[in-house]
Amino acid sequence: MILLTGGTGLVGSHLLFELVSGGRKVRALKRAGSHSELVKRLFCWYDPENGEAHFDAVEWVEGDLNDIVSLQECMKDVRFIYHCAAVVSFMPEDRQVMMKANVEGTANLVNVALLNKVKKFCHCSSVAALGIPQKDNLVHESLVWKTSARNSWYAISKYGSEREVWRGAEEGLPVVIVNPTVVIGPGDPARSSAQLYQSVKNGMKFYTSGVTGFVDARDVATAMVQLMESDIRHERFILSSEDLSYKELFSLFAHYSGVQGPKYRAGRFLSEMAWRLERMRSFMTGQKPLLSKETARNANIRRYFSNDKVKKALGIEFRPVSEAAENTSRFFKKYPVYLSPDFRMPS
Numbered sequence: 111m112i113l114l115t116g117g118t119g120l121v122g123s124h125l126l127f128e129l130v131s132g133g134r135k136v137r138a139l140k141r142a143g144s145h146s147e148l149v150k151r152l153f154c155w156y157d158p159e160n161g162e163a164h165f166d167a168v169e170w171v172e173g174d175l176n177d178i179v180s181l182q183e184c185m186k187d188v189r190f191i192y193h194c195a196a197v198v199s200f201m202p203e204d205r206q207v208m209m210k211a212n213v214e215g216t217a218n219l220v221n222v223a224l225l226n227k228v229k230k231f232c233h234c235s236s237v238a239a240l241g242i243p244q245k246d247n248l249v250h251e252s253l254v255w256k257t258s259a260r261n262s263w264y265a266i267s268k269y270g271s272e273r274e275v276w277r278g279a280e281e282g283l284p285v286v287i288v289n290p291t292v293v294i295g296p297g298d299p300a301r302s303s304a305q306l307y308q309s310v311k312n313g314m315k316f317y318t319s320g321v322t323g324f325v326d327a328r329d330v331a332t333a334m335v336q337l338m339e340s341d342i343r344h345e346r347f348i349l350s351s352e353d354l355s356y357k358e359l360f361s362l363f364a365h366y367s368g369v370q371g372p373k374y375r376a377g378r379f380l381s382e383m384a385w386r387l388e389r390m391r392s393f394m395t396g397q398k399p400l401l402s403k404e405t406a407r408n409a410n411i412r413r414y415f416s417n418d419k420v421k422k423a424l425g426i427e428f429r430p431v432s433e434a435a436e437n438t439s440r441f442f443k444k445y446p447v448y449l450s451p452d453f454r455m456p457s
C-alpha cells in the first residue's frame with residue numbers, strides 16, 4: 111500500500127493519477143473539509159474513459175500533518191510514502207501555519223514512517239530549499255544552504271522540511287527527494303503556482319524581469335514514481351524542464367487562452383511600489399493581498415536550473431513548458447467555472 115499526502119493539490123493530484131492509473135493501490139490523506147472534486151475532474155481530463163473509475167479506486171482517509179495520531183491511524187500496510195502536502199505561500203500572515211505544517215508536519219510524517227518501518231519515502235521538496243546561488247545564478251543539487259535575509263519564509267520552511275527528511279534518512283529511513291522548479295498544470299487557480307494562469311486570464315498588464323525554471327506537473331509525477339521505484343536512495347534531484355522569463359511564460363498562457371499577455375515591464379521600483387499599495391488595499395478592504403513583498407522580489411530574480419542529474423539517473427525527457435501551458439489553458443477553456451471569482455469548491 112502507498113500513502114500519499116497532498117493529493118488534493120496541484121502536484122499531489124497529478125501524482126495520484128500517475129499512481130492509480132498505473133494500477134497501484136493508494137491511500138490518500140485529505141484534511142477534513144478539503145476538496146477532491148477538482149481531482150476527479152483532472153482524472154477524467156487525462157483519461158475520459160476510465161478517469162472516474164480510477165478516482166473511485168483511491169482510498170481517501172482523513173488526517174492532518176499536524177495531527178500525529180491521524181497519521182499513525184492511516185499507516186496500516188503502508189510500505190511507501192509520497193509526501194506532497196505543504197503550505198505554499200508568500201504571504202506574511204501564513205508564516206506560522208506554513209512553518210508548522212511544512213517543518214513540524216514533515217517531522218511527524220517522518221517519525222511515523224520510521225516507527226512503521228516504511229520501505230521508502232519520496233519527499234516533494236522545492237528548488238527553494240536549495241538556497242541562493244552565490245555566483246552565476248546557476249542552481250544545482252550540491253548547493254549548500256546559507257542563512258540570508260533574501261531567503262523567503264517559504265524557502266526557509268521547505269529547507270526545514272527537507273532537513274527533517276535527511277534526519278529520517280540518518281535514522282534509517284530510505285528516502286529520495288525531488289526539488290521541482292515552478293510546477294505548471296491544471297490545479298486550483300486560487301492557490302500555489304496555478305495562480306499564475308489565473309492572473310494572465312484576468313488580464314494582468316505587467317510582467318517582471320525575473321527568470322526561473324518551469325516544469326510540467328505530469329513530468330514531476332513521472333519522475334517521482336520512477337525515483338521511488340528505482341534503487342536510488344538518499345539523493346535529491348532538481349526537476350525542471352526549461353528556464354524562461356515570466357514574460358515568456360505569461361505569453362504562452364495568453365497565446366493558448368486567446369487573451370492579450372502583459373505588455374508593460376514592472377522593474378524593481380514599480381514592484382516595490384506594487385506590494386506596498388497591495389498591502390494598503392488589503393488593510394482597507396479586508397481582502398487578501400494579491401502580491402506580497404516576497405512575491406514581488408522573487409519575480410525580479412534571475413535563476414537558472416540544471417536538470418542534468420535527473421536526466422542522467424532516469425533518462426527522462428521533460429515536456430517543453432509550452433506543452434504544460436497549453437494543457438493548463440485547454441483545461442480551463444473546457445472548465446471555465448473554476449476561474450469564476452464566485453466559484454466555491456464543493457467537498
Ligand SMILES: NC(=O)c1ccc[n+]([C@@H]2O[C@H](COP(=O)([O-])OP(=O)(O)OC[C@H]3O[C@@H](n4cnc5c(N)ncnc54)[C@H](OP(=O)(O)O)[C@@H]3O)[C@@H](O)[C@H]2O)c1
Pocket residue numbers: 115116117118119120121122140141143144145173174175176193194195196197198211215234235236237268289290291292293294297301302303304
Ligand atoms: N507548485 C509549485 O510550483 C511547486 C514547486 C516546487 C515544489 N512544490 C512543492 O510541491 C508540493 C505540493 O505543492 P502544490 O503546488 O501541489 O500545492 P497545493 O496545490 O497548494 O497543495 C498543497 C496540498 O497540501 C495539503 N496540505 C496543506 N497543509 C496540510 C496539512 N496541515 N495536513 C495535510 N495536508 C495539508 C493541501 O490540502 P488541502 O486540500 O486540505 O488544503 C493540498 O493537498 C509542496 O511540497 C510544494 O512545496 C510546488
